[in-house]
Amino acid sequence: MDELKGRLLKNQLLSIFSTLPPLGFIALFILKGIPIITVYFSSTFFIFTVFSLFRRRKIENEFIEQFDMTEMFDIPDKEIRFAHYQRILAERIREKSMTVVPVLARPSDERGPDWGKTDFKMGHEPERRDAIKEGVVFKDLEGRLTDGEIMVAGADDVYAEYAQKRWERAEANDPDIIEYGVEKLGDLVKTDYFEKNAEEGAFSKVANPDEDSG
Incomplete structure (x- = not known):
């Protein structure tokens, strides 16, 4: 004033x-x-x-x-x-x-790497880019894992090992696998089990369990 x-x-x-x-x-x-x-x-x-x-x-x-x-x-x-x-x-x-060019580092860019598509020209057919070859430019960008990320990665490994053991026990105790004398579910596919036990609409029941229960 x-x-x-x-x-x-x-x-x-x-x-x-x-x-x-x-x-x-x-x-x-x-x-x-x-x-x-x-x-x-x-x-x-x-x-x-x-x-x-x-x-x-x-x-x-x-x-x-x-x-x-x-x-x-x-x-x-x-x-x-x-x-x-x-x-x-x-x-x-x-x-x-000023033009800000962000650095592609885990996990700051939710879109992920663009594999070099920034040089695309309008009116031209884009060339196919091999993700493995182009991904070399992003090597060593991850940086050091944080304590939280290390903990999550460790928990994932523990749960993966636990889930694998549960799957193996389920296969070992499955009566159909035992009956056909195979060790794994993948081996059961090679037999005539699914042909003999085919059921009409089985896929729909598995895909839509809620409708079946209703």
Whole structure:
């Protein structure tokens, strides 16, 4: 509020100051007999000069407010103030025009690697890219695992081992596998078990267990 009052006071003083010289020239014309053409050009030149300075300062104030640089009001020296303008504007232009290229690292980019598709050209058939060959550029980008990731990986290994043992026990105790004298479910497929025990709509029952129970 104080800053706004100060600016209004400056504007009022400039208005008063700009009207005094023309009035003085008119008084000299009346009292001293100075030619009217001299009074006219002198008054016009003075008013134009004051108006130009006032207009320039007004444009600068609007510029400062528009780019949120109100702290520049406190810098009286014009050259220093303009140097600050250039520095701030250069930083903002650089920020706006900067192209950020993210590093593809686990797991910062949820889209994963693009396998070099950034060089695709419109109107051209893209070439097939071998994921294994192109994936070499992403080697060693994983970085060190965090403590949480190490814990999850260890839990996955433990559960995988536990699930494998459960599967092996289930195969060992399955009556059909024992009856046909095989050791694994995959070996049972090679026999005529599924042909003899074929059931109409068996796939639908397995695929839609909720409908079957209803």
